[in-house]
Amino acid sequence: MSHRWALNAFVVLSNRAMTKTRSLFGTRVSNIGHDNLNVPIRVFSQRLHNQSHFVSATAWTVWFLPKHEYLCIHSNTLFDLDPIIFGEPQKDEQIFNQNVDIVLRILLDCPEFAEYSERHKDNPAFAPPSPVFQLDTGPDSIVEGYIDLVMASYNGTLKVVMFILCLLCLQSVEEQQTTGLKRFIVWLGDQLTADRLRGLWRQRHEDHNSFDRLDWMVPLFxxxxxxxxxxxxxxxxxxxxxxxxxxxxxxxxxxx
Structure with missing residues (x-):
C-alpha cells in the first residue's frame, strides 16, 4: 500500500468518525476533553523545505455516555452519604476483586514469575474480574482528533474550544444561541486545562451574551x-x- 492510499484511508475513517460524532452529539449525553500534544517529526532525507522539527498541537475527543445514563430522577434530593460511609456488599465485593487482580498483576508481571505465569496462564484463578462499568469499544468508539493549535495561552485555549465547536457544527449564530441558552457541556482536562478554562470565565464575565461568557461550559479536571x-x-x-x-x-x- 502506497503512502497516498494509506493517507486516503485515514481521511475516510476520520470523516466518518466526525460525521458520527456530530450525529450523536445532539442526542446522547457527552463530554468533551482536550490536552496538549507534543510530536517530534524526524526526517531521514533532509532538504531545505523538509527538516526535522517539533510540533506542539492539541488532542481532543468526545466521550459519549452509555444510552442508559440519563439525569437521575432524584437529582434534587439530599445526597445520601450512607453508601459511601458504610458501603454496599455487592460493590465492596467488586472493589475487593479488582484490588486482588491488581496485586496479582504486579506479582505475575515480575521477571521472577515469568515462567510461572507462562505455565499457568490459562488458570481461571488468574482471570481478571468482569468489568464494572466497561466503556464502549469497537464500532462504538470515537477516534481521537488532533488540532494544529497550541493551547499554551488563554488565547490558544479559546481558539481550541471554538475550533472544536466548529468541527461539531455549532458555530452558526442559531447554534451559538442554543448552546448559550439550553446546553451544558462538561469539558474535561488536566488541572492546567481546567484552570485556563476557568480563567477564560473571569476574563469574559462581562460579555453581553451567555455564549461569549462561556456559561454553557462546565470545566472538570x-x-x-x-x-x-x-x-x-x-x-x-x-x-x-x-x-x-x-x-x-x-x-x-x-x-x-
Missing part, C-alpha cells in the same frame, strides 16, 4: 491527575530512609 498527584505526595511523605523502621525505603530494602 481529570481525576487521574489528582490520583497521581496524591500518590506522589504519599510516596514523598512516607519514603523515608533505610534507617527508619516503617518507612517505604526500609520496606523496599527488606523485600530485596
Amino acid at each position: 481529570g481525576w487521574f491527575h489528582l490520583i497521581m498527584a496524591f500518590a506522589n505526595s504519599l510516596y514523598k511523605q512516607y519514603l523515608g530512609s533505610s534507617a527508619v523502621i516503617g518507612s517505604l525505603k526500609h520496606a523496599f530494602d527488606v523485600l530485596k
Whole structure:
C-alpha cells in the first residue's frame, strides 16, 4: 500500500468518525476533553523545505455516555452519604476483586514469575474480574482528533474550544444561541486545562451574551491527575530512609 492510499484511508475513517460524532452529539449525553500534544517529526532525507522539527498541537475527543445514563430522577434530593460511609456488599465485593487482580498483576508481571505465569496462564484463578462499568469499544468508539493549535495561552485555549465547536457544527449564530441558552457541556482536562478554562470565565464575565461568557461550559479536571498527584505526595511523605523502621525505603530494602 502506497503512502497516498494509506493517507486516503485515514481521511475516510476520520470523516466518518466526525460525521458520527456530530450525529450523536445532539442526542446522547457527552463530554468533551482536550490536552496538549507534543510530536517530534524526524526526517531521514533532509532538504531545505523538509527538516526535522517539533510540533506542539492539541488532542481532543468526545466521550459519549452509555444510552442508559440519563439525569437521575432524584437529582434534587439530599445526597445520601450512607453508601459511601458504610458501603454496599455487592460493590465492596467488586472493589475487593479488582484490588486482588491488581496485586496479582504486579506479582505475575515480575521477571521472577515469568515462567510461572507462562505455565499457568490459562488458570481461571488468574482471570481478571468482569468489568464494572466497561466503556464502549469497537464500532462504538470515537477516534481521537488532533488540532494544529497550541493551547499554551488563554488565547490558544479559546481558539481550541471554538475550533472544536466548529468541527461539531455549532458555530452558526442559531447554534451559538442554543448552546448559550439550553446546553451544558462538561469539558474535561488536566488541572492546567481546567484552570485556563476557568480563567477564560473571569476574563469574559462581562460579555453581553451567555455564549461569549462561556456559561454553557462546565470545566472538570481529570481525576487521574489528582490520583497521581496524591500518590506522589504519599510516596514523598512516607519514603523515608533505610534507617527508619516503617518507612517505604526500609520496606523496599527488606523485600530485596
